[in-house]
Amino acid sequence: MSRTGLFISFEGIDGAGKSSHIKALADAFSAQGREVVLTREPGGTPLAEKLRALLLGDAMDPLTEALLAFAGRRDHLVQVIEPALARGDVVLCDRFTDATFAYQGAGRGFDRAPLAQLERLVQTGVAPDPAQLREPDLTVWFDLPAEVAAERLSHARLPDRFEAQPLEFFRRVAQGYADRAGAAPQRFARIDANHARALVWQQLEAVFAQRGWLPAAAGQDPQ
Ligand SMILES: Nc1ncnc2c1ncn2[C@@H]1O[C@H](COP(=O)(O)OP(=O)(O)O)[C@@H](O)[C@H]1O
Numbered sequence: 001m002s003r004t005g006l007f008i009s010f011e012g013i014d015g016a017g018k019s020s021h022i023k024a025l026a027d028a029f030s031a032q033g034r035e036v037v038l039t040r041e042p043g044g045t046p047l048a049e050k051l052r053a054l055l056l057g058d059a060m061d062p063l064t065e066a067l068l069a070f071a072g073r074r075d076h077l078v079q080v081i082e083p084a085l086a087r088g089d090v091v092l093c094d095r096f097t098d099a100t101f102a103y104q105g106a107g108r109g110f111d112r113a114p115l116a117q118l119e120r121l122v123q124t125g126v127a128p129d130p131a132q133l134r135e136p137d138l139t140v141w142f143d144l145p146a147e148v149a150a151e152r153l154s155h156a157r158l159p160d161r162f163e164a165q166p167l168e169f170f171r172r173v174a175q176g177y178a179d180r181a182g183a184a185p186q187r188f189a190r191i192d193a194n195h196a197r198a199l200v201w202q203q204l205e206a207v208f209a210q211r212g213w214l215p216a217a218a219g220q221d222p223q
């Protein structure tokens with residue numbers, strides 16, 4: 001029986017807890033017999049990973065950031081995401097276009113209208129219907145106050161160019177995500193990430209069970 005592919009993105013400010021849960025969701029889908037493609041942006045293809053290294057490492061203005069993000073995205077869509085969806089796989093993508101609106105748009109203060117034009121240009125002509133704008137079927141948004149994320153990251157990794165930004169930057173990014181979620185409430189599922197891992201995982205299970213994509217108690221608590 002052929003299955004319909006599923007495209008799911010994960011969003012939130014740095015330190016919101018995405019990475020801690022995506023692998024567990026991949027395992028939960030695999031346990032249901034689904035083929036899972038675990039991928040990320042910026043990145044996801046050899047070319048896009050090179051662009052990621054530039055984006056995270058080199059100083060540049062917001063338009064250049066946005067163009068690099070969308071260039072990598074086009075390659076990622078054409079080389080990885082569309083073929084996986086055509087096979088009926090589950091694509092779990094750590095960040096997608098909402099991150100460009102949140103980081104380059106709200107965070108850097110770059111005008112949203114050209115971002116929307118780039119979104120249309122890059123995300124059409126790839127799906128079986130060339131006019132269709134390819135968007136995630138679901139975007140899981142880990143919502144966490146910027147102060148809490150900063151506190152978590154202070155115990156974690158060495159900051160990259162974005163993670164080194166001040167709190168005020170992340171407050172704007174968080175608002176950028178809230179705006180995107182408000183504009184497409186049917187696509188977004190908000191997770192209150194300001195809880196212990198086990199409670200965050202329970203919320204994720206509920207989101208996926210509601211859609212009939214995973215059984216209510218599937219997967220492993222990553223704790
Ligand atoms: N629910 C949680 N409570 C406390 N700390 C957490 C929680 N989830 C993740 N962390 C820790 O916070 C840091 C950032 O988590 P991570 O999953 O890397 O976030 P992201 O991928 O969203 O940037 C890591 O050190 C992680 O161990």
Ligand SMILES: Cc1cn([C@H]2C[C@H](O)[C@@H](COP(=O)(O)OP(=O)(O)O)O2)c(=O)[nH]c1=O
Nearest residue numbers: 014041042069095096099100103104162163
């Ligand atoms: C996808 C995307 C990410 N970013 C930023 C957000 C993050 O700070 C950074 C990389 O994201 P991420 O992979 O979540 O970082 P890490 O591996 O350190 O957890 O890139 C943008 O600025 N624009 C974009 O379009």
